[in-house]
Amino acid sequence: MTGPSSESQYVTFSLDNEVFAVPVSVVREILDHEDAFRIPHGPDYLLGLRDVRGQGVPVIDLRLRLGMTKTQKTHNTRALVLDVPIDGKILTLGLVADRVYEVVPFRNDEIEGAPDIGVRWPSDYISGVVRRNGAFVVIVDLARLFSSSEVAMMGTANRLAATA
Template identity: 40%
Template sequence: MAVAAITETRQYLTFKLTEEVFAVDVAEVREILEYSTITKVPRTPLFMRGVINLRGSVVPVVDLRLKFGMPATEPTINTCIIVVEIDLAEDQLVLGMLADSVQEVFELAPESIEPAPRLGTKLDTAFIAGMGKYLEQFIMILDTDRIFSAAELAEVQPEVAVANG
């Protein structure tokens, strides 16, 4: 979802990782859960914190702070799990993302969204759909389908099958 693909006013859920504010399209969010016990799964990528039981379904939980090169999330009273749906080739993966806190839901018009900055050729910013300007601050709008590479998602998906077996 590049800025050019954002042609209408949309609602975004904002959340914090350390002191940075990020946002995802509300349409991609299934629900927000209080932090609960996460069952660690051996031999998974560092950012993969484990799995949770969501009404009988096994849902992998990732630590976005680790994925983005920040220190690991230390659970507090405000820590939550944002459950999103990620589009794969012909399927959808339900995934939990740890967040330090959820802020608010707000609407943002396309003209309030700038393209993601180009940070050189070695840094991949494809996962940033754009930079939204809201209340005089910039908010990184994430493209949940592009945060993780296909290879990373392939590493996460088999764990779900193993956990179900």
């Protein structure tokens, strides 16, 4: 059992000037960003498939998914390869970030609930916020980031890549 002062580990990364975090437990690896194999008729935020150690992994431009401008690739751009538990299954996907910073512990009692106003993206995708170094770190709720039809589409893309 964890108490209110127990800690959880998060990987922090940036999109534009905003800092986000995901639980370290879902991060498989962090790779340099490479162009993905484009999937026809996919949503704009689905950049395509990328080979990750023999597995076709759908790659998401999180900036586009959150209603921001498209990621502009730089030497700092990275792809976080994540294994996200959704609806009793594991969805493996790559999330493009402008920059990945570090693994940091957040005390559970430091994590505030998602704000209802004052952010540029829908707060449904926020599991909490943490104040850090005079700014906020937004913790992304990966399971709520995609609808069930989007999850099914990415799972199908994943399976198609495995058979190709």
